[in-house]
Amino acid sequence: MLGDEAEAEDVLQETFLSAFKSIDSFEGRASLSTWLHRIATNAALMRLRKRQPLSFSVDEVTEPGNGNLIPKVFYDWCCLPESELMTQEVRDEMRAAVENLPDTLRVVFLMRDVEGFSTQETADILDLSLSAVKSRLMRARMALRERLSAYFGGAASADMEGTRYE
Amino acid sequence: MSEKHAHRDCSHLLAGLSAYIDGEAEAALCAEIEQHLAACENCRVVVDTLRRTVLLYREEQPAPLPEGGEAAPVQSVRTG
Incomplete structure (x- = not known):
């Protein structure tokens, strides 16, 4: 997702640290793996936002026409x-x-x-x-x-x- | 089948192809796509290669973990 091995390793570490810190808030509504993926994905997305703030326009899916389709x-x-x-x-x-x-x-x-x-x-x-x-x-x-x-x-x-x- | 076929006539079907190859398109759309595919060689190639593209990525083995990648989080928790 990040295209950078070192950053991915950082995200992996952040994910497990965040999970350990907030395990009390895990309510079991989703599977543990979904919960961990959500934490990891959010951490990766935060990094991508810092790297390329304009690439996360909320209008992305409402672009007119089929474009690159x-x-x-x-x-x-x-x-x-x-x-x-x-x-x-x-x-x-x-x-x-x-x-x-x-x-x-x-x-x-x-x-x-x-x-x-x-x-x-x-x-x-x-x-x-x-x-x-x-x-x-x-x-x-x-x-x-x-x-x-x-x-x-x-x-x-x-x-x-x-x-x-x- | 014209080589200059530019998908102008069938571009409205393109948005449904992804759901179609997943078997998630509604019956009416499936019927419309299949009827179109029978007459449109280029669209048939697009559907076949789209399906093959997805299969290739699904068959691809995940990249191995970087060296030390498994141990690093545990170590940092223990020492942090």
């Missing part, structure tokens, strides 16, 4: 074999694609699709409406699809070029 790359890479999809280079591209997302989209994507939280849990932890979570998840996914499609499409073109000039 419009697909531009239609290369069909679905049927590529697993051996080509899960190389270290692809993993690096996937990681870079996530890091390139706006903070508001990245945090929702990581919680829903990587950490496996439900829409409701994500909304509770981030204090967002369900529609805001769904909207941000959709925008994040579409942005990642676009970037990976461009990556795989470019790789396919490069392969063809290589074949042509051999």
